[in-house]
Amino acid sequence: MTAIDPLDMPVTEAGKGYWSGVGARLIRDPLTLICMSVIALLILSAIFAPWLGLGDPYKGSMIARLKPIGTPGHILGTDEQGRDMLARLIYGGRLTLFIGLTPVVLAFFIGGTLGIVAGYAGGWVNTLIMRTVDVFFAFPSVLLAIAISGALGAGIVNSLVSLTIVFIPPLTRVAEAVTSGVRALDYIDAARASGASALTVIRVHVIGNVLSPIFVYATSLTSVCMILAAGLSFLGIGVRPPEPEWGLMLNTLRSAIYVNPWLSALPGLMIFITSLCLNLLSDGVRSAMNVRD
Amino acid sequence: MFSYFLRRVILMLPVAFGVSVICFLLVQIAPGDPLTAIMPVDATADEQAAMRAIYGLDKPLPIQYAIWIGNLAHGDMGKSIATGRPVAGEVFGAVNNSLLLAFSAAVIAFPIGIFLGFLAGYFRDTWIDRVVTAISIAGVSVPNYWLGIVLVIIFSVNLGWLPSMGAGPGGSQDWSWDWLHMRHLVLPAVTLAVVPIGIVARTVRALAGDLLTQDFVLALYAKGMSRGDVLRHVARNAAATALSVMGLQLGYLLGGSILIETVFNWPGSGFLLSNAIFQRDLPLLQGTILVLALFFVAMNLIVDVAQAAIDPRIKRS
Numbered sequence: 001m002t003a004i005d006p007l008d009m010p011v012t013e014a015g016k017g018y019w020s021g022v023g024a025r026l027i028r029d030p031l032t033l034i035c036m037s038v039i040a041l042l043i044l045s046a047i048f049a050p051w052l053g054l055g056d057p058y059k060g061s062m063i064a065r066l067k068p069i070g071t072p073g074h075i076l077g078t079d080e081q082g083r084d085m086l087a088r089l090i091y092g093g094r095l096t097l098f099i100g101l102t103p104v105v106l107a108f109f110i111g112g113t114l115g116i117v118a119g120y121a122g123g124w125v126n127t128l129i130m131r132t133v134d135v136f137f138a139f140p141s142v143l144l145a146i147a148i149s150g151a152l153g154a155g156i157v158n159s160l161v162s163l164t165i166v167f168i169p170p171l172t173r174v175a176e177a178v179t180s181g182v183r184a185l186d187y188i189d190a191a192r193a194s195g196a197s198a199l200t201v202i203r204v205h206v207i208g209n210v211l212s213p214i215f216v217y218a219t220s221l222t223s224v225c226m227i228l229a230a231g232l233s234f235l236g237i238g239v240r241p242p243e244p245e246w247g248l249m250l251n252t253l254r255s256a257i258y259v260n261p262w263l264s265a266l267p268g269l270m271i272f273i274t275s276l277c278l279n280l281l282s283d284g285v286r287s288a289m290n291v292r293d
Numbered sequence: 294m295f296s297y298f299l300r301r302v303i304l305m306l307p308v309a310f311g312v313s314v315i316c317f318l319l320v321q322i323a324p325g326d327p328l329t330a331i332m333p334v335d336a337t338a339d340e341q342a343a344m345r346a347i348y349g350l351d352k353p354l355p356i357q358y359a360i361w362i363g364n365l366a367h368g369d370m371g372k373s374i375a376t377g378r379p380v381a382g383e384v385f386g387a388v389n390n391s392l393l394l395a396f397s398a399a400v401i402a403f404p405i406g407i408f409l410g411f412l413a414g415y416f417r418d419t420w421i422d423r424v425v426t427a428i429s430i431a432g433v434s435v436p437n438y439w440l441g442i443v444l445v446i447i448f449s450v451n452l453g454w455l456p457s458m459g460a461g462p463g464g465s466q467d468w469s470w471d472w473l474h475m476r477h478l479v480l481p482a483v484t485l486a487v488v489p490i491g492i493v494a495r496t497v498r499a500l501a502g503d504l505l506t507q508d509f510v511l512a513l514y515a516k517g518m519s520r521g522d523v524l525r526h527v528a529r530n531a532a533a534t535a536l537s538v539m540g541l542q543l544g545y546l547l548g549g550s551i552l553i554e555t556v557f558n559w560p561g562s563g564f565l566l567s568n569a570i571f572q573r574d575l576p577l578l579q580g581t582i583l584v585l586a587l588f589f590v591a592m593n594l595i596v597d598v599a600q601a602a603i604d605p606r607i608k609r610s
Contacts, residue, residue, distance in 0.1 A: 135311030138590045139582075140548025147316075147582045150570035151323040227436045231552050234438055235567055250439060254556075261446040268439025276434040283430075 025288040032284025035277035042274060046093030055084035057091040057244045068260055077263045079249065080256050081242075085263065089270055092244040096271070099156060099238065099245075100226035103163035108218040111168040115175020116210060120183055120202055130176060136169040145228050149237045159238045163229055167221055174217045178210045212289055219282040223275040230271045246270050294602065301597050309590055313365070316583040317358050320575045370583070371576040375568075380580035383565060388584055391554070391561035395546035397478055398485035403539050406490045410497025417502050425494060432491020437549070441484040441556040448480060455480050458558040481557040485550055489542040496538045500531040533604035540596030544589040 026032060045052065067078040069085075076085035118129040136144065148162035182188065183206070191201045230247030232238035239245040241252065246267040253264035336344075345351045349360050364371070370380035413425035449457035456477050504510065504527045513523045551563030558564065562581050569577035 131307065132311070135308055135315065138308050138312045138593070139315075139586050140545045140589055142545075142551060143548035143582065143585055143589075146551055146566065146570075147319055147578070148322070150566065150578055151319045151575070153324060223434055227434075230436060231438060235552065235555060235570075237570055250442070254442065257442065257446055257450055261450050265439070265443050265446060268436060268442060271436045271439060272434065275436065276431065279430055279434045 022288045026284065029284050029288065031280055032288070035281040035284065038273065038277045039281060042093050043097060045090050046097055049087075049091050049094065052090065054087040054090060057083060057087040058242055059083060069263055069266075076266060077260065079263075080252060085266060088244040088249060089246070089266060092246045092249060092267065092270070095156070095239050095243055095245040096226070096230055096233075096247065097274070099159050099163070099233075100229040100274075101222055102160055103167055103229070104218055104222050104225050106160070106164045107167035107171050107221075108214070110164070111171025112175045112211075112214050112218075114168070115172040115177075115214070116179045116202060116206060118172065119176040119179025119210075120198065120206060122180075122183070126176070129172065133169045133172050136165075137173075141166050141224065142228065142231070145232060146235065146237070149232050154237050154240050156239060159229060159232050162232070163225060166228070167225060170221065171214065171218060175210065175214045178213045179206060182206055182209050216282070216286045216289055219285055220279075222282065223278040226275045226278060227271065297601055298598050301594055305590060305594050309587065312586045312590060313362060313583065314358070316579050316586065317361055319582065320579055321354070323573075323575055325573075365583075370580040373569075373574055373577045375572040375574040375577070380576050383577065384562065384580045384584050387560065387562045387565040387581070388588070390559065391547055391550050391563065391585075394478070394481055394485060394550050394554070394559060394561055395543060397482035398489070398546050398550075399539070399543050401482055402486035402489040402542070403493060405486075406493025407497050407535065409490070410494040411501050413494065413498040414501025414505065417505075422498075425498065429491040429494040429498070432487050433495070434491075435487060437484055437488055438552040438556050440487060441481065441553055444480050444484055445556075459560070481550075481553050481559050484556070485546060485553050488549070489539075489546065492542060493535070493539060497531065497535055500534055501527065504530050533600045536603065537596050537600045540592060540599070544592040547588060547592075548585060 061078070061081075061083075065078060065080060069075075069077045071077055076089065079085055079088060114129055114133075118126045139147070145162050145166045148165055149158055152158040152162065188201060188205055191205050196204070229238065230245070230250070233245050233247030234251045236248075236251065239248050241248060249267035250264070250271075253267065256264045342351070349357055352360070361371075368381055370384065372378065373380055373383060376383070409425045409428065413422040416422055445457040448455045457480065459477055510523060510527065513526060547562075550559075550561060551566055553559070554561045554563035555567055562585055566578065566581050568574070569581060
C-alpha cells in the first residue's frame with residue numbers, strides 16, 4: 001500500500017521538464033537575454049522615474065529652448081518648450097509602454113476566450129464569432145486604429161479601447177485555430193465520454209494545450225501595438241499634451257527639425273529600440289517554447 | 294475557374310456588408326451630437342428638430358443605415374461638414390494620390406524584398422542569411438513615421454537633395470510624371486517601402502529555405518537539370534504564397550500610408566483623414582474609411598483569385 005500512485009508522477013515531472021527546458025534554452029540565447037534586459041530597464045526606469053534624480057518633465061524654460069544634445073545640466077538637450085529631454089524620454093516610457101502593451105494583454109484575454117469558445121463549441125457559435133472577426137480583418141490594422149480613435153477622439157482610454165479592438169480579431173483567429181485542432185484529438189472525446197462538462201474539459205484539457213501558441217502569438221503583436229500606439233499620439237489622436245509620450249514628443253518636435261534635427265529624432269529612436277527588442281524577444285520566446293507557426 | 298471566382302465573390306458580400314456597418318457605426322460611437330458642428334449655438338429646440346429631420350437623424354438606426362446605403366448606391370456619400378463639398382469627390386481625388394504612393398512603394402519594396410529573401414533562403418545559415426534577417430527584423434520593427442523624419446533630416450535638412458513636403462512644386466496638387474513632381478515622391482515612397490521589404494524578405498526566405506530542402510529539388514538535380522532550371526521550379530512553387538503576401542502588403546500600404554502622408558504632407562487619403570478627424574468632419578471620416586476598407590476587401594479577392602489561377606492546388610482545397 002506504500003506504492004506511489006503512478007498517475008501522479010509523470011505529469012508533474014513532464015510539466016517541470018518543459019518549463020526548465022524553456023528556461024535553459026533562453027539562458028543560452030544571448031540576444032534574447034539582452035533584449036529582455038533592455039525592456040526590463042525601460043520598464044523599471046519608467047516606473048521609478050521620480051526617484052532617479054531627473055529634472056521636472058513638465059517644467060519648461062523660455063530661454064533654454066532646443067538646447068543641443070550634450071548641454072551641461074541637460075545631457076540630451078531640451079525640447080521646444082525648454083523641458084529636459086532626458087527626463088521627458090524616461091517619463092515618456094510610462095504612457096508609451098502602458099498604452100503600447102496593455103491592449104495586447106486585454107486582447108489576449110478577450111480574443112483568447114472568444115477563440116477557445118468558438119473552437120471548442122463549433123457550429124453556429126463558431127460561425128457567429130468567426131464571421132464577425134472576418135469583418136474586422138477587412139481593415140488594415142493602422143486604418144482600423146485610426147478610424148476608431150479618430151471617431152472617439154483623443155485620450156488615453158480611447159487609445160486603449162481602439163487598440164484592443166484592433167488586436168482582438170487576430171488573437172481570436174489564432175486561438176480558434178489551435179483550439180479546433182486540439183478539439184479533434186481523442187483525449188477530448190474520452191474526457192467528454194467520461195461525463196465531464198464543457199467547462200471542465202476546456203479548463204482541464206484544452207487551456208493548457210492551447211495557451212502557449214496563443215501567448216507566443218500575442219508577444220509577436222506587442223511591437224506592432226507599440227508602434228501603433230505611439231503613432232496615434234503622433235497623429236494627435238492619442239495622448240494629449242503636455243504629457244510626455246514618445247509619439248506625441250516626436251510630433252511636437254517636428255517643428256524643430258531645421259533648428260536641432262537630431263534632437264527631434266530622439267523620441268522615435270526610443271520607439272524603434274523598444275519595438276526592435278520586443279520583436280527579437282518574441283522570436284526568442286517562440287524558439288525557446290518550441291512553437292511553430 | 295469561373296465558379297471559384299463566383300464563390301469568392303459571394304463569400305465577400307457579407308464581409309463588405311459588415312464593413313459598411315462598422316463604417317456606419319463609426320459616426321454613432323463618436324461623442325457629441327453630429328449636428329453641433331453645423332448648428333449655430335443659439336439654435337432653438339424646434340430648429341434643431343427640423344435639422345434633425347432633414348438629415349434623417351430622427352429615425353431609428355436601422356432606417357438611418359438603410360438610407361445611408363441607398364445613397365451610397367447612387368455614389369452619394371454625403372457632404373463634408375467642413376467644406377460643404379460632396380465627400381465622394383474629395384475621397385476619390387485623395388485616394389488616387391494614395392494609390393500612387395502605395396504602388397510606388399510596392400515597386401521599390403517587392404523586388405528588393407524578393408531578392409533579399411531568396412538570397413537568405415539560398416545561403417541559409419551563412420553570414421548573408423544573418424545580414425538579411427537583421428535587415429528584415431529592423432524593417433518590421435521601425436516606426437516608419439519616425440524613419441520618414443530621419444530621412445527628411447538627412448536628405449532635406451542636411452543634404453538639401455530632396456523636398457520634404459507636398460506632391461509637387463509650390464504645393465501643387467496635380468500630379469505629372471516629370472522630375473519636378475517625382476522628386477517629391479522619392480522620400481515618402483522609400484519610407485513606406487521599408488516595412489514591406491522586411492515582411493516580403495522574411496516570407497520569401499522561409500519559402501525558399503523550405504522548398505530547397507525538399508526531395509523534388511534533389512530529384513531535379515539528380516536527373517541533371519541545371520541550377521537555373523531548378524530554381525525556376527522552386528520559384529514557381531513559391532509564387533502563389535509570395536503573391537498573396539505581396540497582395541496583402543499592397544493593401545496594408547494603402548492603409549499604412551496615413552502616418553507617412555502626415556509626415557510628408559502628401560495630399561492623399563491619410564492627409565484627408567487627419568483633416569477630417571481634427572475638424573470633426575464625420576461624413577468625410579466615414580467616407581474615407583469606407584473607400585479604403587472596400588479597396589482592401591477587393592484587393593483580398595484579387596489576391597485569392599490570382600493565387601488560385603497560379604496554383605491549381607488551392608482551388609481544390
